[in-house]
Amino acid sequence: MAVHKAVVPAAGLGTRFLPATKAQPKEMLVLVDKPAIQYIVEEGVAAGVRNFLVVTGRNKKSLEDHFDRAPELEAALRQKGEWELLATVEETARLAAVHYVRQPEARGLGDAVACAAAFVGDEDFAVLLPDDLILADPPCLAQMLAVKEAYGGAVVALEEVEPAQTQRYGIIRGREIDRGVWRIDDLVEKPTPAEAPSHLAVVGRYLLPGRLFPILAATPPGAGGEIQLTDALRVLARDYPLYGYLFTGRRFDVGDKLGFLTATVELALARPDLGPAFAAYLRRILL
Ligand code: UTP
Numbered sequence: 171m172a173v174h175k176a177v178v179p180a181a182g183l184g185t186r187f188l189p190a191t192k193a194q195p196k197e198m199l200v201l202v203d204k205p206a207i208q209y210i211v212e213e214g215v216a217a218g219v220r221n222f223l224v225v226t227g228r229n230k231k232s233l234e235d236h237f238d239r240a241p242e243l244e245a246a247l248r249q250k251g252e253w254e255l256l257a258t259v260e261e262t263a264r265l266a267a268v269h270y271v272r273q274p275e276a277r278g279l280g281d282a283v284a285c286a287a288a289f290v291g292d293e294d295f296a297v298l299l300p301d302d303l304i305l306a307d308p309p310c311l312a313q314m315l316a317v318k319e320a321y322g323g324a325v326v327a328l329e330e331v332e333p334a335q336t337q338r339y340g341i342i343r344g345r346e347i348d349r350g351v352w353r354i355d356d357l358v359e360k361p362t363p364a365e366a367p368s369h370l371a372v373v374g375r376y377l378l379p380g381r382l383f384p385i386l387a388a389t390p391p392g393a394g395g396e397i398q399l400t401d402a403l404r405v406l407a408r409d410y411p412l413y414g415y416l417f418t419g420r421r422f423d424v425g426d427k428l429g430f431l432t433a434t435v436e437l438a439l440a441r442p443d444l445g446p447a448f449a450a451y452l453r454r455i456l457l
Contacts, residue, residue, distance in 0.1 A: 173315065173377060175289065176219045176296040178210060179282035181227035181273040186426055196425055197300040198232050202437045202444070205236060206424050208262065210300040215266050217311040219296060222268045223289045225282045230270060237268040278396025284386040292380035294318075297399070299374025303433050305440075306419025310375050313417050317351055318377050323411030326403070327375035328352060329421055333363040339371030340400035342414050350416040354407055359393040359400040370414060372400065373421055382406055 184191030190199060197207040211222055224233060240259055247256040271285045283297055296311060304310040304327075314325045331339060337360050344354040358367060376399075385402045392398040406412060422433035438448045 172218055173294050173296050173318075174219060175221045175223070175293060176214045176298050177223050177225065177283055177286040177290070178207065178214075178298050178300060179225045179273075179279055180207060180230075180233065180300060181225050181276055181282050182279075182301075182425075183227070183276050184425065187430075193229060194232055195227065195229050198236065199424070199430065201303065201424065201430070201434050202441065206303065207233065207300045208236070208265075209303055210298045211237075211265055211268065213304070213309045213311050214296065214298055216309050217296075217315055219311075220266055221289075222266055223286050224268060224270050225273050225285050226270050227273060227276060230272070234270060237263060237265065239263045278391070278394075278398055280386050280389055280397035280399040280402050283399055284383065284397070287383040287387075290380055290383070294377060294379050297374075297376040297378060301423060301425035302374030303422045303424045304373075304375070304417070304419050305422075305436065306417060310417045310419055311377075313419075314375055314377055314415055317413060317415045320348075321351065321411070321413055323413055324379055324382075324403075324406065325377040325413045325415055326354070326372045328370045328414040328416045329373045330369050330416065331371045333366070333369060336361050336363050336366035336369065336371070339373070340398075340403070341366045341368055342370045342372065343367035344370075344414060347413075350418075352414040352416070354403075354412040354414050356407065357400050357404050359398045370416070372403075372414065375417075379406075379410065381410070 180195050180197040184196035187196045198205045273282050273285050310327055318325045340357050340359050341361050342354045343356045344352040347353050385405045389397055389402045392401045423429035424433050439445045
């Protein structure tokens, strides 16, 4: 089932990464040689998404520049005969149609997604959080589209978390209807381990229907005083089939320092041009 539009919320304050995020969005922090947001756009493109709406905050200029043409840089690379680098720079601008909308205040993920109402209309759409880097083959969004193809409805990505971590996520209550596929009855945002209805957390990939927007518009602030996407999903699940999928792959929370560092190491080790030398270096310092 094709989904052509994706919303990429990038207007959070990124407080866990200060001072790096004081003057630039955390989505522009670089993992090896690409900003976090490029990985997510590439995952969307691989699943057939052609139009992206990035929800930005105040520091959006570098994001816009990244997906735009860079005529002076391109001319300089051409003059020097740096054809490979030129192709890399041009590809970034050609990757997809990337649009922008501003979230006036960081009022929560639900509010950020609500900013995409006019862009999405009443189509099905994806929400992709650049904080969650997922290494998977096939990519996580493609796996979720296959679930949507089979079951219809809305699909969110699930990951099993340690009981002590439930307070950081939206946690589902549901039943497994097929291998890794859960029919969701309810969700709770950031429950204590005692309150958590399961250990299955919703992570940053969603396939949602356009009918979510009027629900979001009516969603009051919830946990942390923010408008929570989870709260809108709870309302949606009352009369619309909502599924969760325990995807195959590994997720890194790159909005967190330790997650960012581990993702950097994994991505560097997997690179044919860097991996062997980097692995040798790591071996040397660990011995
Ligand atoms: P987070 O809660 O992880 O992002 O939101 P944050 O608030 O920027 O991070 P910390 O906790 O202060 O370090 C998850 C995603 O939702 C976006 C963020 O940019 C991130 O991609 N978001 C969050 C918005 O776009 N707007 C918001 O109001 C809140």
